[in-house]
Amino acid sequence: xxxxxxxxxxxxxxxxxxxxxxxxxxxxxxxxxxxxxxxxxxxxxxxxxxxxxxxxxxxxxxxxxxxxxxxxxxxxxxxxxxxxxxxxxxxxxxxxxxxxxxxxxxxxxxxxxxxxxxxxxxxxxxxxxxxxxxxxxxxxxxxxxxxxxxxxxxxxxxxxxxxxxxxxxxxxxxxxxxxxxxxxxxxxxxxxxxxxxxxxxxxxxxxxxxxxxxxxxxxxxxxxxxxxxxxxxxxxxxxxxxxxxxxxxxxxxxxxxxxxxxxxxxxxxxxxxxxxxxxxxxxxxxxxxxxxxxxxxxxxxxxxxxxxxxxxxxxxxxxxxxxxxxxxxxxxxxxxxxxxxxxxxxxxxxxxxxxxxxxxxxxxxxxxxxxxxxxxxxxxxxxxxxxxxxxxxxxxxxxxxxxxxxxxxxxxxxxxxxxxxxxxxxxxxxxxxxxxxxxxxxxxxxxxxxxxxxxxxxxxxxxxxxxxxxxxxxxxxxxxxxxxxxxxxxxxxxxxxxxxxxxxxxxxxxxxxxxxxxxxxxxxxxxxxxxxxxxxxxxxxxxxxxxxxxxxxxxxxxxxxxxxxxxxxxxxxxxxxxxxxxxxxxxxxxxxxxxxxxxxxxxxxxxxxxxxxxxxxxxxxxxxxxxxxxxxxxxxxxxxxxxxxxxxxxxxxxxxxxxxxxxxxxxxxxxxxxxxxxxxxxxxxxxxxxxxxxxxxxxxxxxxxx
Numbered sequence: 001x002x003x004x005x006x007x008x009x010x011x012x013x014x015x016x017x018x019x020x021x022x023x024x025x026x027x028x029x030x031x032x033x034x035x036x037x038x039x040x041x042x043x044x045x046x047x048x049x050x051x052x053x054x055x056x057x058x059x060x061x062x063x064x065x066x067x068x069x070x071x072x073x074x075x076x077x078x079x080x081x082x083x084x085x086x087x088x089x090x091x092x093x094x095x096x097x098x099x100x101x102x103x104x105x106x107x108x109x110x111x112x113x114x115x116x117x118x119x120x121x122x123x124x125x126x127x128x129x130x131x132x133x134x135x136x137x138x139x140x141x142x143x144x145x146x147x148x149x150x151x152x153x154x155x156x157x158x159x160x161x162x163x164x165x166x167x168x169x170x171x172x173x174x175x176x177x178x179x180x181x182x183x184x185x186x187x188x189x190x191x192x193x194x195x196x197x198x199x200x201x202x203x204x205x206x207x208x209x210x211x212x213x214x215x216x217x218x219x220x221x222x223x224x225x226x227x228x229x230x231x232x233x234x235x236x237x238x239x240x241x242x243x244x245x246x247x248x249x250x251x252x253x254x255x256x257x258x259x260x261x262x263x264x265x266x267x268x269x270x271x272x273x274x275x276x277x278x279x280x281x282x283x284x285x286x287x288x289x290x291x292x293x294x295x296x297x298x299x300x301x302x303x304x305x306x307x308x309x310x311x312x313x314x315x316x317x318x319x320x321x322x323x324x325x326x327x328x329x330x331x332x333x334x335x336x337x338x339x340x341x342x343x344x345x346x347x348x349x350x351x352x353x354x355x356x357x358x359x360x361x362x363x364x365x366x367x368x369x370x371x372x373x374x375x376x377x378x379x380x381x382x383x384x385x386x387x388x389x390x391x392x393x394x395x396x397x398x399x400x401x402x403x404x405x406x407x408x409x410x411x412x413x414x415x416x417x418x419x420x421x422x423x424x425x426x427x428x429x430x431x432x433x434x435x436x437x438x439x440x441x442x443x444x445x446x447x448x449x450x451x452x453x454x455x456x457x458x459x460x461x462x463x464x465x466x467x468x469x470x471x472x473x474x475x476x477x478x479x480x481x482x483x484x485x486x487x488x489x490x491x492x493x494x495x496x497x498x499x500x501x502x503x504x505x506x507x508x509x510x511x512x513x514x515x516x517x518x519x520x521x522x523x524x525x526x527x528x529x530x531x532x533x534x535x536x537x538x539x540x541x542x543x544x545x546x547x548x549x550x551x552x553x554x555x556x557x558x559x560x561x562x563x564x565x566x567x568x569x570x571x572x573x574x575x576x577x578x579x580x581x582x583x584x585x586x587x588x589x590x591x592x593x594x595x596x597x598x599x600x601x602x603x604x605x606x607x608x609x610x611x612x613x614x615x616x617x618x619x620x621x622x623x624x625x626x627x628x629x630x631x632x633x634x635x636x637x638x639x640x641x642x643x644x645x646x647x648x649x650x651x652x653x654x655x656x657x658x659x660x661x662x663x664x665x666x667x668x669x670x671x672x673x674x675x676x677x678x679x680x681x682x683x684x685x686x687x688x689x690x691x692x693x694x695x696x697x698x699x700x701x702x703x704x705x706x
Contacts, residue, residue: 309341309365341365367447445474458483459491466495473499478507485538493523503532504552508539527552536599537565549591561592562599564632593621597630601663601689607638612646615657619649625656632663634689640668648682662686 340362446469466472477483485506504527530552540548545563552558592598600606611633618626633639633647644664649657662683664674674686 309343310339311341311343339363343367442471443469444471445476446472447474447476448480449476449478450480459487463491463495466491466497470498472497473501474503475501476503476505478505484508485535485540489524492526497526499526500529501526502530503534504530505532505534506538507534508537524551528555529557531557532560533558534560534562534599535566536562536602538563539566546591553591553594556594558594560597560599561595564599564601564603566603592618596628598628599630599632601632601634601636603636604638606633606636608640608643608646611639611643615647615649618657624649625658627658627660629660630663631659631661634663634665637666637668639664639666641670641673644669644673644677648677656681658682658684660684663689665689 342363342365344367446465477488485508488506528551533552535548540563549558549561618628633643647657648659659682662674662677662685664686665688674683677683678686
C-alpha cells in the first residue's frame, strides 16, 4: 500500500470516528434532555432499569463490565449505588476476568492502571494510551454496549483531567465552577486505586495526592457530608476553618449508613475537628440511637461544640432524649447559648418540654414537625403525644425569654391532625395550655399547617395572637380544618393589629363556599403594603377578587399574586365585564401595575379569552412592551397554542411583551409553539410541570421544604 492509499484509509477512518463521536454526542444530548424534564423521569427511569438488568446479567454469566460504566450509572442515578457496592462489583469483574477471560484481562487491567495514573498525574499521553488499550481489549471481547459507553464517558474523563490539571498548575483551593467541582469530588473518590476487601475506612485505599485534591475541592460543596470527610479528618487533610461555615450532616443519606455501623468512626470524626464552631448541625434519619446519645452527651457537652442551628430528623430521637442529655450538662455546655434556630422532625412524645427555653435562651426560630409514629389507632397515645406539643408551647409562652423568638412554625402530618389550639381531647387531658395566649413582641414569621382549627377557644386565641404580634411580617396558613378565608379576615378586622404584613398565604383544606360581602379597605390597613399574596384554591369571584386586590395593592406594592387552583371565578370573560362595571368602578389592570410573579395555574375556566383580556390589561397600564418575571398557567385544560398567542400578543398590535419564566403544562400545548416564542424573544425560558409537583400548589410547605 502506497502513501496515498494509506492517507485515504486514515481519512476514511477519521471520518468514521467523527461520525461515531457525533452520534454519541447527540445521544448524550438526548439523554440529558430526558433527565432535565420532570415529565420524562419515568422514561429515563425505565432506561436505567433496563441498563442495570443488562449489566447484572453480564456479571452473572461472567462477562466483564468496565468500572467507568458503573461510575456513569452511579452519576445518572444520583448516587444510589454507593462507593462500597462499586468497589465490590469492580472486584467481581476482575475475578470473572481471571477465571474466564485471562487472555484479555491483562490488557484491560493495564489500561485501567494507565487511566488511573493519568487521572492522578494529568498525563495526556498515559491517558490516551490507557484509553486505547481498554478500547482494544473491549473490542476483542466484542462487548458492543460497554465499548460504546466507554467512548461516551470519555468526555467526562476529559473534564476530570482538565480540572485536576488546573489544580496542579495553579495550586488553587477553589474552582469557580461548582458543577465541575462536585463532579470531580465524586469521580476522584471512585476512580482511584484498588480497594482493600476488608477496610473499615471507605477512603483508605485512595492515594494521598488524590485525597488532597478532593479535600481542596470539598470547600465548594453547599453542605459537608460525613461519609465523604470522615477519612479526610482522620488524615488531618482538612485544616480550613472556613469549611465549617457550612452545614454539617450526620448520616443524612442511605449510603452513609454502610460506613457508620461502627460508632468509633463518628467518635473519630468529632475528636479530629480542628474547630468547635459549626454553623449548622443536622442529624439525619440513618443515625443510630447509640450515635445520637454519643453526639448529644459527649460531642455537644464535653467538647463544647458551638453551632447556630440544630436540625434533627430521626426516628430514634425524642425530645425527652434531647432534653435529658442537654439538661445534665447544661452548665458545662456554653455552645447551647449560640443556638438561634431549632428544627425538630421527630417523634412527638415529650414530657419535660418546659426545659427548652431554659436550655436555649437565644432561640429565634422554632420549627416543629409532628408526624404520626406507630399510634396503632390508640386515642390515649394520640392525645398523649398531643399533650407533649401543648406543654412545649405552653412553656414557650410562660417564659420571659420568648421575647427573642422571631419565627414559629408548627406543622403536622396531613393524616394526623393534632389539636394544638386548646383542649380538644377527653376531659382528663383538659389542660387548656393557651398556645397563643402570650405576646410575641419580636415574632416576624408564623406558619401553621394541618391543624384542626375552628373552635371558639382557638378563634379567641388566634385573635389575641394577631393583636399582640406587632412585628409580624409573614403569615402562612395551610389546611387548618374549618378555619376559612372569611374567618381570617373577620379576625383581622376584630383584632385591629398593629403589624404590617409583607406576605400572606392562605390555603384552604376544602372549599366551604364564598362570602360575597364587600371588603372595606379602611378596615385592613395591616394589609396595605403586602408584597406576596397567595390564595391558592380559595373560592372567590371576580367582584370579590377586585375588592381584595384594592385592599392589598392600593399602594402598588404587590409583587407576587397566586390565585391559582380556583375555577369558581370568571377571569375577565367578556360577558362578565358589564357586571363588574355595574358593581364597582375598579379596573383589574390598575391593580396589576406592580405584579411581577403571577400564578393562575389549575384554573379550569382559564381560556384564550381570559389570557387575551390579561394581555390587553397589562398593555394598557404598562405599555405594549409589558413584562412579567414569572407567569404560571399550568394545568389549565383550556389553555392551548392559540391562548398563548393571545397572551403574548403575536396576533394583534401589542407586539413585544416578554415573560422571563413561563410555566405551562397540558395536552393542548406543543413544544414547537413554545420554542417559537422563545426564539422570537417573547419568553426567556419555559418549564413543564408534573401532576406531582402541583399536588399542593406553588410555594407550599409540602414542596421542596419537606
